[in-house]
Amino acid sequence: MTTATATREGRIEIAGLTKRFGGFTAVDDLSFDVEPGRITGFLGPNGAGKTTTLRMLLGLIRPTRGTATIGGRQYTTLSRPLSTVGAALEATNFHPGRSGRDHLRVLADTSGIPTSRVDELLELTGIPAAARKRAGGYSMGMRQRLGLAAALLGDPQVLVLDEPANGLDPEGIRWLRGFLRHLSEEGKTILVSSHLLREVEQTVDDVVIIANGRLVRAGTMADLRGTPGALVRTSDVAGLAGALRVADVTSTVQDDDSLVADTTDLRLVGDVALRAGLPIYGLTPRAADLEALFFELTEGTNRNLGEAAAPAERDAVTGEEGANE
Structure with a gap:
């Protein structure tokens, strides 16, 4: 299989996907x-539409409009x-x-x-030690590991x-982070829904953020973080800004009287301040915080939580009522 073919077969494409439950748009x-x-x-x-999107991708709920495909094919048309x-939704x-x-x-x-x-x-x-115990007695963490094992049974690309x-x-979260990174390095496509923003920031390469069922931002973690710099706290902000200009480093004064220098070289900033005889009581790398960005993009009333939803449509496969998240 060529690299181009593997890439095509492993790509998830969500295009114009829409799901309405009566008068409620999830x-x-x-x-x-x-x-x-x-x-x-x-x-x-919560209520943004993440789970509904994943269930449409996996053929559990029929979309009202649009497509969700894996390697250019809908899940229900896959021969194997x-x-x-591999999926673990619960x-x-x-x-x-x-x-x-x-x-x-049984699954195998x-x-x-x-x-x-x-x-x-x-x-x-x-979980080899717990493998022969009844799954009903597993902790939540053990159930998550069992679900991941089930998702990987067929050695899937996605x-x-x-x-x-x-x-x-x-310890389990750290293990999961390393395990997913190993799988991605093997070329697998991995889509992870999560509300643990700090953990996501340490784990993912790309981010898709939705609110009220609509896309609000998508991009690489590097793009979302923006241009890195150095956050400096000093009692003489104007003096340090001037000294940095002499050293060909631009900077911006923040509302809290801190300074953001447009460089990742903390030693350079410290040396400039020392030569200028300026005190520094804080010097740290600065990058956009995913949690702050998330709340900035999704702040305000969540429409999907505030409206009464119509009766849920039944799953296309299981016959159970679909979640309206």
Whole structure:
């Protein structure tokens, strides 16, 4: 398979996607792409339409308008879906009386996947010791690991994960971050929905932010952070700004009387201040904060939470009522 073919087959494309439940619009003309070999964070307030979007991507809810495709094809047309896309939308879709290993074996048997793959994934996700215990007794973190193992059974090119860090302790979150990075370096396409903004900032390459079912910002983490600089606190802001100009470093005075120098060289800033005899009591790298940007973009009343939704449409596959998030 050529690189171009792998890229095409692994790309998620959301185009003009819209979902209405009666008079309630959960997703509104949403468009974005998710590229192979990258981790994309899918963010938005509660009720923004994240889960509804993921369920349309996976063929669980029919869109009112628009398309959601994986490698140019809708999920329902994939001949071997488990080998193309792995999904973990919730950590409760297993029989509580069945062991974790048996849960995976049933999924593997129905898709013609060897049992050896089950044991491999139990090791990879760190739950071999609990594999023979009933899944109903698992902690939330263990359920998340079991769900991730199930999503990876068919060694898919694409992973779609809804809040995968929920219930994980700090060690588990660190493990998940490294595990997803390893998978992305193998060329897999990874779309992660999350509300843990600090964790997303340390994990993802790209970010898609939605509010009220509509796209408000999409881009790389580097683009969203903007131009990096140095945040400086001094008792003589004007004097330091002048000294930096002499050293060919531009700067901007902030509302709180701090100074942002347009350089990432903290040593240079410190040396300039020392030569000018100016005191510094704060000198740190500065970049846009994802959490601050998120709230700036999504602040205000969440329309989707404030309106009474029409009765939910039933899932196209399961027959259950669809979530209106």
